[in-house]
Amino acid sequence: MKTVDDYFLKRTDKVSFVQLKKGTSIDVGDYTIKDYIPLPIETTTLVKEIKEGNIEEELKVPHIIDGAIYILGIDRDFKYKMEYRKILYNYNPKIEEYILFKAFKLIKEDNLEDGTIFFRALTGLNPKNTDGLFNYALSLENIAKDFINSNQKEKGETFLIDSTNQLETILDIDDGYVLAYYKLGYHYKYYEQFQKAKLIWEKYMKLDRDHERLQEIREELELIDDDAKFEEGVNYLTHGQYEKALDRLMPLSYKYKEWWNIFYLIGLAYKGLGEYEEAIDFFYEAIDLDEVHINLYNELGICLFGLGDIMEAINIFTQGIEQDDTDYRIIFNRGLAYLKLGIIDKAKEDIEVAYRLNPNDRVVKNQLEELENYY
Numbered sequence: 001m002k003t004v005d006d007y008f009l010k011r012t013d014k015v016s017f018v019q020l021k022k023g024t025s026i027d028v029g030d031y032t033i034k035d036y037i038p039l040p041i042e043t044t045t046l047v048k049e050i051k052e053g054n055i056e057e058e059l060k061v062p063h064i065i066d067g068a069i070y071i072l073g074i075d076r077d078f079k080y081k082m083e084y085r086k087i088l089y090n091y092n093p094k095i096e097e098y099i100l101f102k103a104f105k106l107i108k109e110d111n112l113e114d115g116t117i118f119f120r121a122l123t124g125l126n127p128k129n130t131d132g133l134f135n136y137a138l139s140l141e142n143i144a145k146d147f148i149n150s151n152q153k154e155k156g157e158t159f160l161i162d163s164t165n166q167l168e169t170i171l172d173i174d175d176g177y178v179l180a181y182y183k184l185g186y187h188y189k190y191y192e193q194f195q196k197a198k199l200i201w202e203k204y205m206k207l208d209r210d211h212e213r214l215q216e217i218r219e220e221l222e223l224i225d226d227d228a229k230f231e232e233g234v235n236y237l238t239h240g241q242y243e244k245a246l247d248r249l250m251p252l253s254y255k256y257k258e259w260w261n262i263f264y265l266i267g268l269a270y271k272g273l274g275e276y277e278e279a280i281d282f283f284y285e286a287i288d289l290d291e292v293h294i295n296l297y298n299e300l301g302i303c304l305f306g307l308g309d310i311m312e313a314i315n316i317f318t319q320g321i322e323q324d325d326t327d328y329r330i331i332f333n334r335g336l337a338y339l340k341l342g343i344i345d346k347a348k349e350d351i352e353v354a355y356r357l358n359p360n361d362r363v364v365k366n367q368l369e370e371l372e373n374y375y
Contacts, residue, residue, distance in 0.1 A: 001158060003155060003159070011074050011113070011117065014042060015041070015043060020039065028061060029090030029091055030090055033064075039064050040067030041064060042063070045066070061091065065088060065092075069102075069117075069118060070114075070117060070118075072121040073116075073124070074120075088125070095125075096122055096126055096132070100129075103115045103135065116140075119139055120139075123166070128173050130180075134170055134180060134183075140163035141160060141183075143156075144156040144158075144163060147159065163187070168180075178208045185201040195235070197224055197228070205217060230248070230249070233246075233248030237265055237268060237272070242270075242273045245265070245269040245272075249269065260290035267279045267281075267303075270282065271303055276304075276306050280300060280303050280304065280307075283300035283303065287300065297330060301317040301330070301334070301337070304316060305333070305340070318334065321334065327357075328355075328358040331354045331357070332354035332361075335347045335348070335349075339371075348371050351364065
């Protein structure tokens with residue numbers, strides 16, 4: 001993600017480079033660092049070495065190793081990344097364990113930025129290192145929280161999405177990584193993806209043995225249960241499974257009598273089943289709770305029209321248009337109602353307005369052409 005990459009690239013001043021004299025080299029294990037490869041050293045370390053005069057004597061390989069880790073965490077596309085990779089693994093075949101250890105040490109010292117850079121370097125070196133991925137994900141989450149808390153929500157959520165991606169990648173690699181399930185549930189809850197949160201936490205409950213965390217997630221599952229049912233009901237409705245939608249949404253209407261959208265969605269489910277009278281009752285309930293939502297008036301008017309109560313349909317369409325006269329659909333539907341009653345001038349007027357608002361709707365265009373041809 002560009003926003004995340006740019007964030008780390010701004011930290012390039014943490015690393016400085018020293019060039020070997022022409023014709024010289026440094027051996028690191030079985031790898032020889034040639035004179036054309038710039039040697040990375042953490043800037044504060046380099047300044048300290050210069051002040052103490054040590055830089056003139058020799059370049060210390062451990063400093064180069066830390067410098068390489070820093071630059072690989074800061075810039076994943078660094079020109080000499082392949083050479084640095086060889087340096088690191090030749091210096092220490094267990095370099096990944098060292099990076100993880102050093103990152104934890106930096107975090108413990110409250111050096112969160114450098115710790116994050118080390119975790120990031122590790123995930124670049126080995127994209128399948130699940131401990132590196134998990135701790136990098138946590139670090140990204142913390143950065144996201146800082147941005148969100150400082151009123152930079154969009155930027156913060158970019159980091160949070162990247163954090164979520166890292167956690168999901170872990171489960172692709174190791175579907176038994178317990179803490180990834182634990183954290184992902186909170187991420188999905190934040191995104192209001194309650195069904196996904198419920199499913200991921202239910203999997204987590206079967207894997208963990210930590211009693212405190214398990215109790216914490218039991219409480220979270222209780223908190224999101226109704227939200228998950230609501231989301232499930234919406235999904236059923238979207239896919240035309242109206243009976244299943246009613247099974248999920250109807251019980252919620254008894255608990256949350258102030259949620260207009262539950263009554264609206266139940267009305268849509270009944271409308272989908274062709275049970276217009278039941279739908280009308282729920283649409284009226286929703287209007288009583290929120291009388292400014294244009295779709296309520298439109299759907300209610302359609303049901304009244306379907307039952308043959310054309311004048312009441314026109315009345316409802318008109319009330320909706322008074323709330324919002326920019327929605328071409330409700331204006332068009334009132335035009336059709338006028339047309340049904342043979343009130344051609346008003347029908348034509350509404351359909352012309354609907355066409356001006358959305359000339360790309362083929363149904364509106366065809367109806368207008370038909371009116372112009374016959375009247």
